[in-house]
Amino acid sequence: MMGGITILESINRALADAMEADETVLILGEDVADPEDGGVLGVTKGLSTRFGDHRVRSTPIAEQAIVGAAIGVSLGGFKPVAEIMLMNFTTVAMDMIVNHAAKLRFMSGGQTNVPIVIRTMTGSGFANGGQHSDYLEAWFAHTAGIKVVAPSNPSDAYGLLRSAIDDPDPVIFIENLPTYFTKGEAPKSGHRVPIGKASVVREGSDVTIIAYAKMVQEAAAAVEALAGRGISAELIDLRSIAPWDRETVLASVKKTGLAIVVHEAVTPFGAGAEISSVIHENLFDTLKAPVRRLGAAFCPVPFSRPLEAAFAPDAAAIEAAAAKLLA
Amino acid sequence: MTNRTGPDAATLVSIYRRMALIKANDERSRKVIMTGRLVMPYYSPRGQEVIPSAVSANLNDSDYICTIYRGTHDMLAKGVPLKDLWAELAGRVTGTCKGKGGPMHITHPKSGVMVTTGIVGSSMPIANGLAWSSQLKGDGRVTVAYFGDGASNIGAFHEALNLASVWKLPVVFVCQNNEWGEHTAYAKATSAPRVADRAASYSMPGIRIDGNDVIETYAAARDAIERARAGGGPTLIEAMTYRFHGHIFGDADAYMNPERKQAAIAADPVPRFRGWLIEQGHADEADLAAMEAAIDAEIDAAIDYALASDFPDVAELGRDVFAAEAA
Numbered sequence: 001m002m003g004g005i006t007i008l009e010s011i012n013r014a015l016a017d018a019m020e021a022d023e024t025v026l027i028l029g030e031d032v033a034d035p036e037d038g039g040v041l042g043v044t045k046g047l048s049t050r051f052g053d054h055r056v057r058s059t060p061i062a063e064q065a066i067v068g069a070a071i072g073v074s075l076g077g078f079k080p081v082a083e084i085m086l087m088n089f090t091t092v093a094m095d096m097i098v099n100h101a102a103k104l105r106f107m108s109g110g111q112t113n114v115p116i117v118i119r120t121m122t123g124s125g126f127a128n129g130g131q132h133s134d135y136l137e138a139w140f141a142h143t144a145g146i147k148v149v150a151p152s153n154p155s156d157a158y159g160l161l162r163s164a165i166d167d168p169d170p171v172i173f174i175e176n177l178p179t180y181f182t183k184g185e186a187p188k189s190g191h192r193v194p195i196g197k198a199s200v201v202r203e204g205s206d207v208t209i210i211a212y213a214k215m216v217q218e219a220a221a222a223v224e225a226l227a228g229r230g231i232s233a234e235l236i237d238l239r240s241i242a243p244w245d246r247e248t249v250l251a252s253v254k255k256t257g258l259a260i261v262v263h264e265a266v267t268p269f270g271a272g273a274e275i276s277s278v279i280h281e282n283l284f285d286t287l288k289a290p291v292r293r294l295g296a297a298f299c300p301v302p303f304s305r306p307l308e309a310a311f312a313p314d315a316a317a318i319e320a321a322a323a324k325l326l327a
Numbered sequence: 328m329t330n331r332t333g334p335d336a337a338t339l340v341s342i343y344r345r346m347a348l349i350k351a352n353d354e355r356s357r358k359v360i361m362t363g364r365l366v367m368p369y370y371s372p373r374g375q376e377v378i379p380s381a382v383s384a385n386l387n388d389s390d391y392i393c394t395i396y397r398g399t400h401d402m403l404a405k406g407v408p409l410k411d412l413w414a415e416l417a418g419r420v421t422g423t424c425k426g427k428g429g430p431m432h433i434t435h436p437k438s439g440v441m442v443t444t445g446i447v448g449s450s451m452p453i454a455n456g457l458a459w460s461s462q463l464k465g466d467g468r469v470t471v472a473y474f475g476d477g478a479s480n481i482g483a484f485h486e487a488l489n490l491a492s493v494w495k496l497p498v499v500f501v502c503q504n505n506e507w508g509e510h511t512a513y514a515k516a517t518s519a520p521r522v523a524d525r526a527a528s529y530s531m532p533g534i535r536i537d538g539n540d541v542i543e544t545y546a547a548a549r550d551a552i553e554r555a556r557a558g559g560g561p562t563l564i565e566a567m568t569y570r571f572h573g574h575i576f577g578d579a580d581a582y583m584n585p586e587r588k589q590a591a592i593a594a595d596p597v598p599r600f601r602g603w604l605i606e607q608g609h610a611d612e613a614d615l616a617a618m619e620a621a622i623d624a625e626i627d628a629a630i631d632y633a634l635a636s637d638f639p640d641v642a643e644l645g646r647d648v649f650a651a652e653a654a
Contacts, residue, residue, distance in 0.1 A: 026463075054463060057494070059490065060486070060489055060490060060493065062486035062489065062490060063486075064452050064482060064483045064486045064487075065452050065455065065483075065486035065487055065489070065490040067452070068449075068451070068452020068453045068455060068456060068483065068486075068487060069452060069453075069455045069456040069459055069490060070456060071452075071453050071456055072393075072441075072452070072453040072454060072455055072456015072457040072458070072459065072460065072470075073456040073457070073459045073460045073463070074456070075441050075442070075453070075456065075457055075460070076391075076456065076457050076459070076460020076461065076463075076464070077460060077464075078460055078463065080456075092482075095446055095449055095483070096449070096452060096453075096483075099444070099445075099446050099449065100442070100444065100446075100449060100453060103432075104434070104442065105647050105648070105649070105650070106427055106647045106648055107424060107427060107428040107429075107432040107434065108423075108424050108427075108428060108432070108434035108647075109422070109423070109424035109425030109426070109427045109428065109434075109647060110425070110646065110647040111423075111424065111434050111435075111436055112434055112436060112441065112442075113650065144648050145648055145649065147649070167650075168649075168650040169649045169650055
């Protein structure tokens with residue numbers, strides 16, 4: 001798409017607008033302030049200069065310290081957006097995220113809450129190898145008390161981030177590195193995308209394709225190709241993984257009778273399993289065939305170019321899976 | 328240096344009141360478990376009464392603490408009401424956390440108890456965030472993070488001390504060195520001969536004190552808290568003490584050297600301080616006996632109240648997971 005803005009720019013705008021609108025919004029993370037370039041990819045560029053280094057703080061490379069500080073400062077009345085540079089590094093802070101951020105509201109009987117956003121980046125296709133590219137959304141979606149969102153375009157990135165910052169509970173906001181420079185329609189200032197609402201990207205009648213993050217772009221290409229073969233596919237961008245929009249998904253599958261769930265995380269025990277299971281539980285009689293899951297190969301993300309290219313589903317794989325379901 | 332005086336008689340007696348409350352409460356806790364009136368995991372703080380009692384005498388109600396599963400003494404010293412505490416221990420709806428946290432997860436913001444964690448080493452990163460909120464607001468609050476010697480070996484300790492020092496946060500790290508990390512002796516698990524020495528790596532004062540000496544603990548806490556309040560940054564206090572019982576109630580504690588344990592019990596800081604108060608003329612026997620009787624009665628009333636309270640409704644399972652109730 002020509003014109004418009006990139007996902008990276010829309011995230012920067014959402015952060016700036018949120019900080020402008022609410023002085024309790026803070027940013028912390030490795031390299032996030034301007035003397036450190038506003039992050040290795042410049043997502044937070046300009047913000048410390050504009051809002052002050054007390055509100056935009058670069059941290060040591062210490063993920064437990066980052067998430068712990070975010071939790072504590074939120075208990076003290078602020079709304080921090082903590083950047084964990086890459087999703088694999090959330091593993092270093094799992095105690096803080098899973099045992100504390102996710103549970104403090106419940107364990108305190110509702111006396112305290114943790115309105116933090118953890119922004120993190122990931123995705124294969126950048127030749128970053130096994131420890132810089134994983135999608136780990138299922139780990140967080142499996143933890144009661146955390147919300148997980150993964151936008152696929154600039155407008156949703158802006159709107160979901162604003163909603164995540166507004167949200168009174170912890171939200172993991174997953175950004176896809178290889179699509180940072182994808183351009184799209186510029187969101188209006190203040191635009192919100194509600195957490196838990198999917199969008200029907202394209203209507204269709206033969207098969208439902210459910211995807212999120214970068215896989216929406218791959219699926220969109222597959223839908224085009226399928227149309228050329230006379231197959232009408234409905235594409236749903238889930239946008240939120242936890243909670244996810246059952247109503248939209250079930251309504252679509254009820255209509256088409258066939259479903260494919262696509263994600264970049266490895267297939268076993270992934271979000272696709274949950275979505276597939278819910279569809280089967282609710283629409284067993286309607287389904288024309290079992291729900292198909294398409295995820296990455298069950299291996300760490302490889303470095304070597306042809307291996308990495310074959311690792312995650314792409315448009316051709318999605319197209320082939322849909323055609324096979326309809327055959 | 329200013330010519331400083333020690334705590335006055337009223338302060339000394341208020342410290343003793345906290346100690347007597349903690350000791351009596353511990354004795355009642357074991358009795359209640361042994362007689363089967365209540366089932367709960369219980370980590371006795373017996374022997375460690377002085378530390379939070381002397382620290383809290385320097386704190387305001389609005390100051391924050393983060394503590395750990397062996398933290399009943401920290402909570403009581405900070406002012407968590409007995410009735411609310413006992414109701415929580417009993418899992419009742421009237422508890423501090425509606426019975427949803429339990430003994431290892433007490434939260435009581437009204438008395439400044441913001442987080443009680445069951446994970447060794449997790450109090451410190453969150454305490455940093457609370458302290459950061461105070462720094463941003465300029466509200467003059469100080470946060471105390473309590474933890475044991477075993478916690479100084481986890482990464483979160485090191486990450487948290489480093490960040491607190493770099494950001495000059497108003498936080499005081501209080502290590503209650505009771506010589507045991509669960510069943511493992513200090514020297515077998517900790518490379519540094521003194522936890523306090525580790526402060527040097529983080530450019531903050533690190534002091535080791537006799538945590539069973541009220542005057543010494545009070546003075547160290549006062550200095551650290553005043554320094555934090557004045558913007559001077561964090562302090563690490565290693566308060567030496569000894570755990571009278573095993574790691575968890577019911578633990579046969581065969582791993583503990585009996586002579587060492589007997590020596591510690593013989594030097595029980597509670598009766599020792601009591602005797603000293605009378606000897607110095609700060610209190611008389613009758614007043615203290617009346618205080619202790621009142622404490623006993625208050626504990627009795629709290630236990631009766633807790634056991635007579637209702638359990639939470641099963642609908643609570645769906646509440647407080649998120650701000651919005653689960654469907």
